[in-house]
Amino acid sequence: MTEDFIKGLVTRIESKDYYVSDSAEKEFRCNLPGRYKKEFALKKDKLYIVDVVAVGDFVDFEINEDGTGTIQTIHERRNHLSRKAPKIKGASFRGERLEQIIASNVDNLVIVSSAENPRFNSRVIDRLIVIAESSHVVPIILINKIDLEKNHKLEEWHNLYADLGYKIFLISAKENIGLEGIPDILDGKISLFWGQSGVGKSTVLNVIYPHLNLRVGEISESTSKGTHTTVTVLMQKIGGSTYIIDTPGIREIDPYGIKKEDLGHYFPDISSIQNNCRFNTCTHLHEPGCAVIDAVETGEIDPRRYQSYLNILETIEDDMRF
Numbered sequence: 001m002t003e004d005f006i007k008g009l010v011t012r013i014e015s016k017d018y019y020v021s022d023s024a025e026k027e028f029r030c031n032l033p034g035r036y037k038k039e040f041a042l043k044k045d046k047l048y049i050v051d052v053v054a055v056g057d058f059v060d061f062e063i064n065e066d067g068t069g070t071i072q073t074i075h076e077r078r079n080h081l082s083r084k085a086p087k088i089k090g091a092s093f094r095g096e097r098l099e100q101i102i103a104s105n106v107d108n109l110v111i112v113s114s115a116e117n118p119r120f121n122s123r124v125i126d127r128l129i130v131i132a133e134s135s136h137v138v139p140i141i142l143i144n145k146i147d148l149e150k151n152h153k154l155e156e157w158h159n160l161y162a163d164l165g166y167k168i169f170l171i172s173a174k175e176n177i178g179l180e181g182i183p184d185i186l187d188g189k190i191s192l193f194w195g196q197s198g199v200g201k202s203t204v205l206n207v208i209y210p211h212l213n214l215r216v217g218e219i220s221e222s223t224s225k226g227t228h229t230t231v232t233v234l235m236q237k238i239g240g241s242t243y244i245i246d247t248p249g250i251r252e253i254d255p256y257g258i259k260k261e262d263l264g265h266y267f268p269d270i271s272s273i274q275n276n277c278r279f280n281t282c283t284h285l286h287e288p289g290c291a292v293i294d295a296v297e298t299g300e301i302d303p304r305r306y307q308s309y310l311n312i313l314e315t316i317e318d319d320m321r322f
Ligand SMILES: Nc1nc2c(ncn2[C@@H]2O[C@H](COP(=O)(O)OP(=O)(O)O)[C@@H](O)[C@H]2O)c(=O)[nH]1
Pocket: 144, 145, 146, 147, 148, 171, 172, 173, 174, 175, 196, 197, 198, 199, 200, 201, 202, 203, 204, 215, 216, 217, 218, 248, 249
């Protein structure tokens, strides 16, 4: 690295513009030079383009005469959160779908779901837990909009996830219920808020950090048009070393890069039992001597969690590229 290079943090990506903050919080609009674009081309398969730079990346950049910047180096990532790039209608694509990185260098994945509107969906929570666990990021679960749910079924879900060892909060951002413990968990960390569109991610963040003033009720991503699927991920500094990353409503959340025989590791309820399966390559689908299937039958593993496991297993292609 030469002295002319400045270290910065990528906080937002819009089309070909990479917004980078230096240590004094000054923001520079940067571009990415051709040698990285070659990497785009390598990973491109007709309809897919995957970014090599992600929100949360540390980069070295140079300032150009017009005040914009040019990214020169991308620092190695501690971790990253990603999903499979969305399917595009009419595209024929063999093998596994490409990886779309949502953000890098993250401490917490705050999984936001809602009691109603949209209806509570534990499958999405389980997918996001798998993404967090496989990326070495701590999952934290928020079930928002409890003001809309008058019976007590959420207590059961709360207990299920709490028993698995996860931090889980039943909250209402609208009525400011249950949010008390959350700022402490986010303090000093980089936390990505992720979940279905409309569950209240931006609303929750606005209640916790009123100065953010995030737009509420934004339209979710479109998966069917264009060749470059843009996800407007926005990283903001709260103060000190506390950062939050808000994401728009993301429709498809399929974990990327997980092998069938590894999936059980990312379900704590399954991983604690799968050593007792007869075959160490057991995928707990229908293999003989499967201890996980037995545990589902005795009720030791919640059948809804097992169903989530099976659903994700089904999304893993047989011909993975690695
Ligand atoms: N009833 C109720 N509505 C909420 C709550 N939190 C958010 N909303 C509403 O849900 C809608 C979507 O919120 P938004 O924060 O944009 O969701 P996001 O897409 O996950 O960021 C908005 O109309 C919010 O006013 C809540 O706790 N209770």
